[in-house]
Amino acid sequence: MTKVLVLHSVSIVRSALAALLRSEGGFDVTCAGWRSAARETESLRPDVTVVDLDCPGASATLEARAGTSRPLDGPPAPLLVLATSAAPGSLQRGVRAAARGYVDKDGSPGRLVRAIRKVAAGERFVDPSLASALLEADPMPLSPRELTVLARAAEGDSIAEIAHALHLASGTVRNYMAAATRKIGARNRIDAIRISRRAGWV
Template sequence: MVAEDMHIVRGALIALLQLEPDIEVVAEVASGDEILPVARATGAQVAVIDIDLPGKDGLTAAEELHEYLPDCRTLILTSLGRPGTLRRALAAKVSGFLLKDAPPDKLANAVRGVLAGRRMVDGDLALAAWDAADCPLTGREIDVLRLTAEGYETVEVAARLYLSAGTVRNYLTTVVAKLNARNRVDAIRIAKDSGWL
């Protein structure tokens, strides 16, 4: 199964995979919300998932597959070759992590590898992740920062996370301090550049 929201990219991925005699694409979806139900309905053995999808993002969808359909392996594709992104992917229990600018033959080999039960990770990115700093933010701080980055006001973030507006402001102040950022916008930039968001 291929999950990619950009039609041309999705078509190209499917065309590349269908060139392989031992790989059959059984489904394609354009949003993260479709991944679990379609994987269940088709019996997909491997889900090739873009990390940045509308609805549920690729990592959230991969976590759901791992929990509710553990026999379906997940291969995350991303254009963001950042160590923090790889760490988030591994924490989500994905089977593989591949950069979108990898040579085409790597895609088919990665699909075969994850199907065989191996972890398939871009070597250069794995080395960079080894040396990268850990995210200093807690899970709740990341949740608050992610919703803020999506454009929600403090009151809206508070309602979504069942917190008071004052608590959300305190979290954001702590995040700015932990990241040594100038303000919230700078904190969002730092977290995105590091692959923590």
């Protein structure tokens, strides 16, 4: 039985994905939101973790995963991401988080099932449409730390909250935010978040 953890901020979406996978047989599926992601990862020890790249909350979680050897504060599990070719920049988040599977959300449910089985078996799975989009994506100018700070800001975290979460001084967080804003040619933090979201970076 392949243990799968589905992470999504929207309850009805993660429940629908879990129901789809359970109907296929051979999957022990748990679904969770971001608040309980670390706890579920620790207790379940999934064979595959499925994350929607466009889901609110995904940015900060994936950037945290990219910067630590203990993804989601739990034991490592192969990551499979759901994405669209319309936002090629977002695929880079999956690359930074070392995702092993990339499934086009516009594809068939059967592709998701096949992808999970391949990733659980230690193989890679990349939808051709997503591979093309990734190659065409504009280069992302921010450092991993700048991107992590911006991603958390995009989720609504304050400077103090970001500093606490990343174990940094508030002044350091402000410096990272200022550097990110300057690098992407934004007027201020709000503009930096808008530009980054449009590019699919956060």
